[in-house]
Amino acid sequence: MVELSALFNGFAVVLTPFNFLLMMIGIVLGVVIGVLPGLGGANGIAILLPLTFTMPPTSAIIMLSCIYWGALFGGAITSILFNIPGEPWSVATTFDGYPMAQQGRAGEALTAAFTSSFVGAFVAVVMITFLAPLVAQFALQFGPPEFFAVYLLTFCSFIGMGKGSPFKTLAAMMLGFALAAVGMDTVTGQLRLTFGYTDLMRGFDFLIAVIGLFGIGEILLSMEEGLSFTGKSAKINPKIVLETWKKLPRYWLTSLRSCLIGCWMGITPGGATPASFMSYGVAKRISRNGDKFGTGQIEGVVAPETAAHAAGTSALLPMLALGIPGSPTAAVLLGGLLIWGLQPGPLLFVEQKDFVWGLIASMYLGNLAGLVVVLTCVPLFAAILRIPFSIIAPVIIVICAIGAYTVHNAMLDIWFMLLFGVIGYVFKKLDYPLAPLVLALVLGDRAEDSFRQSMLISQGDMSVFFSNWLVGAITGLSMLMLIWPLLSRVIARMTDA
Amino acid sequence: MRGVEVAVALALFLFGALVMWDSYRLGSRWGSDGPQSGYFPFYIGVLICIASVVNLGHALFISDAQGEPFVRWGPFKLVLTVLIPAGAYILGVKYLGLYVASAIYITVFMIWLGKYSWLRSIAVGCVLNAIFFLMFEVWFKVPLFKGELDPLRFLGY
Numbered sequence: 001m002v003e004l005s006a007l008f009n010g011f012a013v014v015l016t017p018f019n020f021l022l023m024m025i026g027i028v029l030g031v032v033i034g035v036l037p038g039l040g041g042a043n044g045i046a047i048l049l050p051l052t053f054t055m056p057p058t059s060a061i062i063m064l065s066c067i068y069w070g071a072l073f074g075g076a077i078t079s080i081l082f083n084i085p086g087e088p089w090s091v092a093t094t095f096d097g098y099p100m101a102q103q104g105r106a107g108e109a110l111t112a113a114f115t116s117s118f119v120g121a122f123v124a125v126v127m128i129t130f131l132a133p134l135v136a137q138f139a140l141q142f143g144p145p146e147f148f149a150v151y152l153l154t155f156c157s158f159i160g161m162g163k164g165s166p167f168k169t170l171a172a173m174m175l176g177f178a179l180a181a182v183g184m185d186t187v188t189g190q191l192r193l194t195f196g197y198t199d200l201m202r203g204f205d206f207l208i209a210v211i212g213l214f215g216i217g218e219i220l221l222s223m224e225e226g227l228s229f230t231g232k233s234a235k236i237n238p239k240i241v242l243e244t245w246k247k248l249p250r251y252w253l254t255s256l257r258s259c260l261i262g263c264w265m266g267i268t269p270g271g272a273t274p275a276s277f278m279s280y281g282v283a284k285r286i287s288r289n290g291d292k293f294g295t296g297q298i299e300g301v302v303a304p305e306t307a308a309h310a311a312g313t314s315a316l317l318p319m320l321a322l323g324i325p326g327s328p329t330a331a332v333l334l335g336g337l338l339i340w341g342l343q344p345g346p347l348l349f350v351e352q353k354d355f356v357w358g359l360i361a362s363m364y365l366g367n368l369a370g371l372v373v374v375l376t377c378v379p380l381f382a383a384i385l386r387i388p389f390s391i392i393a394p395v396i397i398v399i400c401a402i403g404a405y406t407v408h409n410a411m412l413d414i415w416f417m418l419l420f421g422v423i424g425y426v427f428k429k430l431d432y433p434l435a436p437l438v439l440a441l442v443l444g445d446r447a448e449d450s451f452r453q454s455m456l457i458s459q460g461d462m463s464v465f466f467s468n469w470l471v472g473a474i475t476g477l478s479m480l481m482l483i484w485p486l487l488s489r490v491i492a493r494m495t496d497a
Numbered sequence: 498m499r500g501v502e503v504a505v506a507l508a509l510f511l512f513g514a515l516v517m518w519d520s521y522r523l524g525s526r527w528g529s530d531g532p533q534s535g536y537f538p539f540y541i542g543v544l545i546c547i548a549s550v551v552n553l554g555h556a557l558f559i560s561d562a563q564g565e566p567f568v569r570w571g572p573f574k575l576v577l578t579v580l581i582p583a584g585a586y587i588l589g590v591k592y593l594g595l596y597v598a599s600a601i602y603i604t605v606f607m608i609w610l611g612k613y614s615w616l617r618s619i620a621v622g623c624v625l626n627a628i629f630f631l632m633f634e635v636w637f638k639v640p641l642f643k644g645e646l647d648p649l650r651f652l653g654y
Contacts, residue, residue: 051637165555171509171548174541178516181538185523190534193519216583223579224572390611391603395625397583398599402629405595405642414587422580429567430502448537456531 003129010357013058014365022063023362027370030070031377035078035384038219038396040088041071041312042328042438046207047215047403049336057340058358064336065316065359066366068329069121072272072312073374074381076113076305081106081382084222089272089308092280096293096300103296107240114374115248116255116302120309121367123259124266128317129360132349135321139346144453145464147322149474151447152465153481154324157268158436160481163277165431172427173436179204180444187452199412206441207407209420210332213434215400216421219393221428236378244298251302254283258303262310266326267318272311279307313363320356321346324443328435331442501567502556506549513545582606594644600626 013019033044045064052060075090080097093113100109142150155173162169182193183203194200248255258279265275283303284293293300315326316333323344325331337344342352349356374381404417427434458464466472480487520535520542527533568576582602589598604622607613613621633639634654643649 050639053639054637165552167548167551167555171506171545171552174545174548175509175512177541178512178538178545181516181541185534188534190523192523192534192538193516195519220576220579223575224568388611390607390613391621393579394582394603394606397579397586398595398603398625398629401587401590401599402595402633402641406633406639409640409642411591411642414590418583418587421583425576426501426505430505432505451537452532455536460527460532 003133006353006357007129007361009354010359010361011365013354013358014062014361019059019062019358019362022059023066023366023369024373026063026066027070027366027373030067030072031074031077031370031374031381032070032384033067034071034074035381036392036396037084037222037389038215038393039399040075040214040218041068042332043211043214043400043403044071045329045332045336046210046407047399049207049332049339050403050406052336053339057337057342057352058355060340061333061336061355061359062362062366064333065362066370068312068333069363069366069370070373071329072121072309073114073117073370075308076117077110077374077378077381078385080109080113080301082385084385089276089312090304091273092276092304092308093301095280095304096295096297099294099296100298100301105296107236108244108298109296109301110236110378111241111244111375112248112298112301113305114371115245116258116306117309118367118371119255120259120262120306120311121313121363124263124310124313125360125363125367127263127314128320128363132317132321132360135317136346136349139322140350142346144450144457145467145471146474148447148450148454149465149471149478150322150324151443151450152478153268153474154318154326154443155436155440155447156478156481158433158439160484161265161268161274162433162436163274164433166485168430168432169436172432172434173440176437176440177444177447179209180206180441181448186445186449199410202408202410204416204441205407205413206438207332207335208404208413208416209441210328210438211400211404212417212420213424213427213438214328215403216397216418217424217428217434219396220421220425222389223393236375241375247298248302251299254287254299254303255306257282257286258306259310262307262312263314265307266311266314268326272308272315272327275311276304276308280304313367316359316363319344320348320359323348323446325439328438331439335442499556499560502560503553506553506556510546510549510553513542513549516542516545518542578610590642590644592644592646593648594646595641596626596630597644597648599629 014023033039034041045067048064048067052064075085076093079085079090079093080101083094083098085091085094097109097113100106158173159166159169183191183201185192191201261279261282262275265278266272280300280303283299284290287299289297289299312327315330319325319330319334323334325334334344342348342355400417401414404413407413424434454464465475516538520539523535524533525535525539586598586602589601600622603625604618607618607621608615633641640654
């Protein structure tokens, strides 16, 4: 029970007044970010990252991760009340959440959504508490081939688990790798893909990409859909909350199943969005009321919300234990670690105990605080969406520009942000996934380093990735993931026949 | 829809070819001391090209979404009303700095698209940017870009 005592130390770290204050600020900011179109977990944190440069790392990560929890909660508010998913992972919540609001059961839907979010996150945090130290300890034996195999698994999972065309996923991902390669080669010092432009020497920072792709791209998309938001009013009072809580235990099986789906999709980098869809789909197939899904079933809110939160939270497990993020938001937090001078990877659990356990403790407290905040302040947050879009849109673009500038204090980055915004808009419309692009941009350099080191060890022999049972198993699993789209089609055809 | 789909696949193919070409220039094989600089990116380029060819083929021969336009003109005009001013705004940032350009941008956007009164728009633009200024320059001590003309020089930051 070393974990428990370490966890209690973590609680002591979080409960200092300064950190507690930052936690509350983070939650409230996060919900606001989650409610606003164009600002989401990933780019919201990317924009605020430069403000934390001077903070102690533990306080900084507590605030930023709480923004993430807040954003996860916030997405549900707009889905249920306005039928506008504030975040991609709350799309599935609109299917049954909005019909419930139309029937005047908005309070019930919101309570169910928030409570299941909390349950999903809680299960995921418990899992992180006990599993992450084990994974980290195990990973201490990893050499370059093992690390490259894990990177390979991460990226092959995107292809295997993705919903759309695997070749579009591949194209987006490789675009990320190519952009990561721009600039100075860290081994030989040669300039790659700069074509003589000195401004390109720094390379593309993924924070700029995140702000552009998710921020500006999202604004352009919401612009296309029109400017007016018409929503249901949020009536929520203690009586409704208690009544809904009485009903919820009935869906414990859906809840449990969604938690498992969420945790699995979070650790393998499927992410919160596919997790919520998958969970909704499975619940629809298995539930007795499956055919009524889409007309305002409370179960249809519980399933996607639980899974989305479980996935969003457990995406931090590989980030903490291996230094490999499971989602764009986790990638931004990882970028933060580097900026604060911490080396991500399995040694984090040994060398930075306060940091790691402070973060894990803040996950428990942050989600609890988040639940209380959203349950009590829903009408306030919903009012934000009643601010006209002609004010919100320019303000968000200004905030994105400021965020892009502060990353490197470079004017050129603001132009890149706009360029990435257009790319994000076009890619989203054509179903090119953005998450693999961002993750490849973040991990590109380190994946390449571990690949080169492995090649140096083996003198260019690819069989190093099958040289022992561990690395062989991971590489084999990656290959399985890679051909999974093909395999699943063959299986489907065989079962049909 | 199909036109844009084809254009994006072609653009990505060209980009992949560019990556391959530059990696080949740097050396994409095994040097005397290990893999050369272009070793890894070369194969990235190859994969981009392969994926783009498949996407292109899919868009040209298999996809059935050809009748549906990528975006209708009405909504696209709205997209442009955000995109073009945003470009102008960034150009403004270059000369006037983030604070002044942002204030002007928010004000103009509100008057032009939101049809708000002049007084209200100017108030929102200025107050918001005063808050940004206090937050970044005074409290967090993160200096933002003041522009080549630096109209806020008199404040002493």
